[in-house]
Amino acid sequence: MCIPLPANKKVAMPEKLKLNSIPMNKQPPEVRRRNPYEVAQGYTYEQAVEEAKRCIQCKKPACIQGCPVDIDIPSFVKALAEGDLPQAAKIIYGTNTLPAICGRVCPQETQCQENCTLGKKGDPVFIGRLERFVADWARENPEESGIFKIALPKPTGKKVAIIGSGPAGLTCASDLAKAGHKVVIYEALHLAGGVAVYGIPEFRLPKKIVQAEIDYLVNVLGVELKRNQVVGRSATLDELLADGYHSIFLGIGAGAPMFLNIPGENSNMVYSANEFLVRLNLMKAYLFPAYDTPVKVGKRVAVVGAGNVAMDAARWAVRMGADEVYIVYRRTEAEMPARIEEVENAREEGVIFKVLTLPVRVIPSAHGSVEAIECVQMELGEPDESGRRRPIVKPGSEFCMEIDTLIPALGTQPNPLVPRQTPDLKTTSRGTVVADEKGKTTKEKVWAGGDIVTGAATVISAMGAGRRAATDIDARLKNHS
């Protein structure tokens, strides 16, 4: 895609409210069910400008309050409506270092777009799609967009270690590098990007986009990336500090899988969602045997849970040729934590939703592979502490589902590796690291942010945490010169 820059026409703002948004092109369900390519294909230039023109440029823009990194939404949308892509890009990149990722995976419907004034009468402005459009344009037209031309300040002589290369770590690294500090990222895996590379599927977030962001950090901002470094095993935080780092930022995410803890769960063909997604996304098992890592998917697959992780696993199972793919969830659709758009996509692709259902036992075959799951029916009772109605078991409602692949997708918890090796780092009973609103932990010179502090959350909230920590680290480093 290479869009010529139109002459800078001034566009008049619409007189009448346009209540209907411009639909985005998607691969039709019957096609995308069998390929790994991106489902949502983005706006064309004309569509993006049309959609941008719907924005009424509110005096008090409510949309900004919904964005965790406070992007100046009306201004970038206005620039886009006027066809001034470089200006739109400049505004976005001013506050968001990973817009091509956020524009695709942010839960916009509960963030920026939820608050949009137009949403009260019709469709909100589809801010995420516009952000994605501008970011893709900027990446594909680096010369014109100019956002990658950046003058780095004089080196400060301070060194910061960033542990983990997910959205939190990347954002913190980028801000600190722009402030002139020497930044070194330590990543456990052989590829950087965190959940954006190993968790979120290609069909929602093409990996080349994540790679482009990392290349920018390394090639333009001069951040050093050390891969295959499992901190805690390879070096402890104290060893890094003794090695001359002035500060450390921990962005190690919450990558350890959770299981149902029911009998038979260690049978073969029971995958944690993480294993399933790591095989497919990080190791590209969908290209086996051209890639060496295999993944086995049966004909009848049950995914337990209804978050983004569950939708991703279910949709990959469809793409890998399963005949029937179920989402098994103990509450109802109204309580599903996944993005609405992704639930819709999953349904269109043929995923079957079995709600108010809870597996209680895995029944293995003589060969040790899952053959069926025993489930119970649930009903909703009084609201619990999360405000959602608590599911309770209907007595005598046991039934069996014949399946050959089971994927518990119940969420993730912090990997205890680093906390175990760092006794003076305070953690909560859930295993998350304790940090104040600026990300400062109880350990001297150590900050933390993202999923390791909040538990599994979102890309944009992890980025926000990385940014706040970077600001605080920078301030301390400058004061203690």
Added chain:
Amino acid sequence: MNRILVKKELAPKIKLIEFENRDIASKAKPGQFVVIQMGEKGERFPLTISGIDPGKGMVRVIFNEVGKSSKRLGALAEGEEIGNVAGPLGNPAEIEKFGTVLCFGGGVMTGPMAYEAAAFKKAGNRVITVIGARNKELLILKDEMNALSDKLYVSTDDGSEGYKGLDFLRDILEGEKVDRVIGMSVATATLRTLCELTRPYGVKTIVSLTPIMLDGTGMCGVCRVVVGGQTKFACVDGPEFDGHLVDWDLLESRKRVYSHEERVSTLLDEQVGKDCASRFQQTRK
């Protein structure tokens, strides 16, 4: 990084590689492993560390050439680089002065056992070593093991050298007080036999387990094993566990999941010698 310094063939299809990685060499302890990936399309596979030289920044691994990945590693020449190596991973072995320690190294795992046995010796233990293999051609590191142990026994499955099978261990356990047994082998059945042999004597028997692994850092759970009724991730909670508490049936069953795919991968690698078209490339627009 990860440049191969020394490569040797110790026995048919058993290779020793010493490569340069200062980070790993300065941190590794006996019992830990590395995860290797050969090229960006390669799978991540674990090898136990068989020794280090922190001064030279050297890490030693000894491995069987069994499938695609290990054959590719074995095909590299001295001076070439291995690609991605992460480590050290897993918990270090518990090395203490126990008294008399019996160290069993089966097949290639004689390599890491030699490293661990030396540490037991250094900690002041009397060290009895047993090296085992299918037949005498496949016995490795006999001299090295002999030099570090107070007593060395050799066992082969076919009796072509030393004792036939492991039953003779009963005589050792009857004859003297052994305070701890350590077993390493990629053949799960052998470790299981070892544990069944020592069980009646009540000797604590620690085994290094080799379930299927993917990341080796605790994020996928494919390496889960059941020990004492509890599910553990071998890569972060192990790889060494109390062998008398291991659910061996489960481990054996879980290790077989991908045998078909492994065969496909190996055969294609041998016969086609290059990447073959994937199912998705056919549907590409």
